[in-house]
Amino acid sequence: MQISLFTVLILMVLTAVGFLVGRRRAYAVSSGHASRLHSLPSYYGYYIALWTGVPAFILLAIYGMFGNDAVNALAGAQMHRAGEPVHAQFEQALSDDEDIARLEAELATLENRRIYAREAIERDSELVPAAGEYPAQSPAERQQALSSEINRLAAEREARAEVLAGQVEAQTDDALARAGFVYSRLSDERRELMINDARAIAFGEGVASRETPEINALASAMRPFHEVLRSSMALAALALAIGGLAYARSRISSSFRARNRVEGAISVLLLLASVIAIATTIGIVLSLLFESVRFFSAINWRIDEFLLGTQWSPQIAIREGQVGQTGAFGAVPLFAGTALITVIAMLVAVPVGLFAAIYLSEYASTGVRGWAKPVLEILAGIPTVVYGFFALLTVGPLLRDALLLLGYENAVTQSALAAGLVMGVMIIPFVSSLADDVINAVPQSLRDGAYAMGATKSETVRQVIFPAALPGIVGAVLLAVSRAVGETMIVVMAAGQGANLTANPLESVTTITVQIVMLLTGDQEFDSPKTLSAFALGLVLFVLTLILNVIALRVVQRYREKYD
Amino acid sequence: MTDPQNTAAPAATVYHDQPSANPIKVETRSVSVRYGDTQALHDVSIRIPDRGVTAFIGPSGCGKSTFLRCINRMNDTIDSARVSGSVLIDGEEVNSRAVDPVVLRARVGMVFQKPNPFPKSIYDNVAYGPRIHGLATKREDLDAIVEASLRKAGLWAEVEGRLGMPGTALSGGQQQRLVIARAIAVNPEVILMDEPCSALDPIATARIEELIDELRENYCLIIVTHSMAQAARVSQMTAFFHLGHLVEYGPTEDMFTNPHDARTQDYITGRFG
Incomplete structure (x- = not known):
């Protein structure tokens, strides 16, 4: 559980207490003549209840929204630090390795040629073949050929780096350092997966898809952050509630216009509701608009063809390199x-x-x-x-x-x-x-x-x-x-x-x-x-x-x- | 002197001497109306002379409008209304099955409290009745009817040349005269008016009252009004209704100067109502 039920219960009780305190305070300041008060006593109660409950619940809501991300980020940073020595070893191994050096040199050459080909396309000129290296190709063909070669070499380099990383890992005794190293080398998607699994193990949020020493290490790194954040947030919320109660109580006097304040709070609530409705509508329209703009730019702004074309077969255009990709989007x-x-x-x-x-x-x-x-x-x-x-x-x-x-x-x-x-x-x-x-x-x-x-x-x-x-x-x-x-x-x-x-x-x-x-x-x-x-x-x-x-x-x- | 009608009416209606020289146009015998469980009208018997204005007065809810609606069977359009007794026009029973209310209503025109011109042009408003009853076969005939009706209603001078304008665009008083022209266009014998001036200002009211005074030479007019002054100004006969009973009926002057029933006296002197 993110926010313990207990905290919420205490806050609710405090809010109710705030109401009672406000009403009693109102009776007290009026010295028994409720008609001398500006507002009915219960309005003073509502006023204090609002000050008690609202800021505390807002804090909890913010924690609820961003608490997980904060714990993940803190635990992740800790993993990075733990993995740093191993990572240094890995960098060293990479720069010492001959294969890697060779592959990187080749990649750099090919990348230069690809840039040259692209410039040729942009200038709309022919390529000048260098020393019989390749037969006469159009710049586009050349670019394509180079791209696939680059992809192949990059994959090869990646595989070699993977082998080296495995070796470095094997030499490391410290489990936490090894976990940190693995964690820092993960792609974003895989890191997301690992975080989810770790959360599952640490806090029982769902079922972990797998369990490895690295995931366990991340899970145990998360736990203390989670505990500290949670208890400090609960304390802060309680402090806010009590502070709000005390502040609101101190403002009550017989001329204090509690009724108008409560009225203001109600109008804010109603305003929020309508803002949510309107903002959602605007959001939907904007998302439609932006995605449509993306679509129109994908068909080279042939809006006329979309609105007036008589041929609708969108599935043709999914294949790459298809000529006349835009012809199939006539919506008539x-x-x-x-x-x-x-x-x-x-x-x-x-x-x-x-x-x-x-x-x-x-x-x-x-x-x-x-x-x-x-x-x-x-x-x-x-x-x-x-x-x-x-x-x-x-x-x-x-x-x-x-x-x-x-x-x-x-x-x-x-x-x-x-x-x-x-x-x-x-x-x-x-x-x-x-x-x-x-x-x-x-x-x-x-x-x-x-x-x-x-x-x-x-x-x-x-x-x-x-x-x-x-x-x-x-x-x-x-x-x-x-x-x-x-x-x-x-x-x-x-x-x-x-x-x-x-x-x-x-x-x-x-x-x-x-x-x-x-x-x-x-x-x-x-x-x-x-x-x-x-x-x-x-x-x-x-x-x-x-x-x-x-x-x-x-x-x-x-x-x-x-x-x- | 006691009117022979008195014997026919169980309710204690007081009838004044009726010196009217005109023949009787509308006569009712023991007319009662129930809306569901509530009785709105109790045994109303009355004889209304032709070529004159008869005013129905009385406090709100006394049944005078309900009674008016019996004369052209407009109560038929209200599901819960049940009418008993007999209504005779020229001695002919209105409530019999042989009488088609659609034909009856062409003989008995009606003008309502709020001007209700149809959402059509002035011309089409007036031509509405003649068209549905097939009174004119040629366009010229229809034009003539429309013009004659508008003239009789005293509206011709104001709308001549713009007959295509929507009827709803006229002022309240003009609308009421348009509605009267519409009623006249089918050449009715009786015209019923249900508080025709209550939605109008004094000037428009005076205009309508003048019109009523002109119309009485040719029609039998029956008018429901809240204004005692209006009843005194325009009518020759007055009937006073109270709580669903016809209390007193007689020549207007006599009614106002010498009311026989205490309730009538209280009402016309403004002690209640």
Whole structure:
């Protein structure tokens, strides 16, 4: 455990004590006339409790966040120091070794030649062959050849150094020094692994993947640092708590405005909550933006090709040295697929949702409305993955069989139509619930006016209520569109993956969201244009839904102003 | 002198002598209205003359608006409302199954407390009724109806040449006159007005009252009002409602100078309500 439960408990008790002390102190300074105090006595209690608890818990939080890293760094430094004598021996062995010297000389020569080749590439000139050393090569080929040779020699040097290190290790008797030497020669990833194993052994954090004398040495180096840091932090937190309590208590007088201070603390708390929400949003948008910039620089800033190209096959570009790497990132088929499915979904959701809303708000009796509205809203509570396999296992095959019966030979299970239909069903409650609110907001006086003119119910709905509610309904539909555009699970399961540029709803298409899923699932390298393109797609999606939402909210807002 | 109606009404309504020369347009017999479990109106019997203004006065919640809504069956639109008794217009039963409320409402127009022009142009607002009832087959006929209605409502001079403007863009008083024009456009026989001036300023109110005075030459007007002064100014007959009962009914002048019931006297002298 990082922070002992005991410390936390004591702090909580102290905070509670602070509250009681504050209240009693308030009674005391008012000499029994609580009405003479500026604030109610409990506010003085809260004030002291805040001063007792907050600084101490902040200290503990900081320790919780950075305590482990501090212990690791301290223990690591100690290991380095212990390994220094052995490391000196190793350096000596390296400089004495003939093989190493030879390899390093060769490496230096090759590195010079590679630099020369690179400069030639940059100047866009031919290489001048030196003394028949190599046949006529283009600078690029030359650079490549040199690079692989350099890699080979470097590996050889590394292997030789490894052998020497083994020899030095074997000569060392001191276990701690040997462990320190091993520790200091590790790569960052391996060091991370070793630290994790050592922590597992030292503090029982998880299970160690292996146990070697070196890891044990690191673990025992960690323990004292950990103990000291932990107990000193606990003491410091207690001291802060008691200090805060004493300080706050000393400030209490009958004119002290404890209520306003507590109010201030509450507003800080609320501010923090909203800052977290806003900062997270900004963070997500920025990460999208930066990764998109990386992607666009990887395709040489051919943003036009990304937005207007009709060829989408990101997997081609993963192979190195491929000519025309950028040609495969034309996202138009994805945009078209998204649009196709969205249109189908809207064709289902808007009429059905709207009519359901009109029925519920204008025709249904209170009793029917009482149970029908919640039932409709249950539809909205079904997880989209359930809709997904409903589309894949029921609607898709049904459509295919029906089409085959009708003689359409190319019918497939995964089609834009199946995904769009089911997505439309999913969005019905969304549309109906929003439209219902909007229709209910149409003033009753308009209905009365129409009925009093002798209009029938449907005339009233068509000629008076619908036009009055239209701006709100448009807003609702736009919100539904942005929902459809961003919907993922149904299309992943039911729309297929092929990036076909087609307007035929019976073919399988793919959408922006499906491709993002495809690009980021499984093992991926996070620096290839293939993976990075997911972020650019995400950015497009974000901008699209943002625009839709802004328009929708503005439309709805304008409508509200009119009738309130 | 006792009115023969008195025998038909179990509630002790006081009826003044009714010297009105005009024939009876609307007559009700023992009309009661229940909203669910609460009875809003008890056995109201009344005879309302044609070509005149009859005012319904009384404190809030006394049932006068509910009664007004019985005359064009607007209570049908409220699920929980149950109406009993009979309402006769020109001697014809309104509550019978044979009467289509849609047709009835073309004969009995209604104007509400808050101006409620439809979210359409001025022209379309006035043309709404004639269109749904098929009163005009040609565009010129419709134009003529719209103009005549707006003239009768005293709005023509103010909106002439901008009939395409949305009705909601007019001022409150203009909107109320637009709504009256809309009601007139279907050429009704009876016009019901539910506190038509309560949302208006004194100047717009005066304008509407003038209009009501002009309209009474051609229509049977029934107006619900909170303002005793307004009732005295515009009406020839006044009915006083209290707690769902029709307490007293008679010529306005007589009602205000010589109220028979103590409750009426208290109300019009401002002792309660």
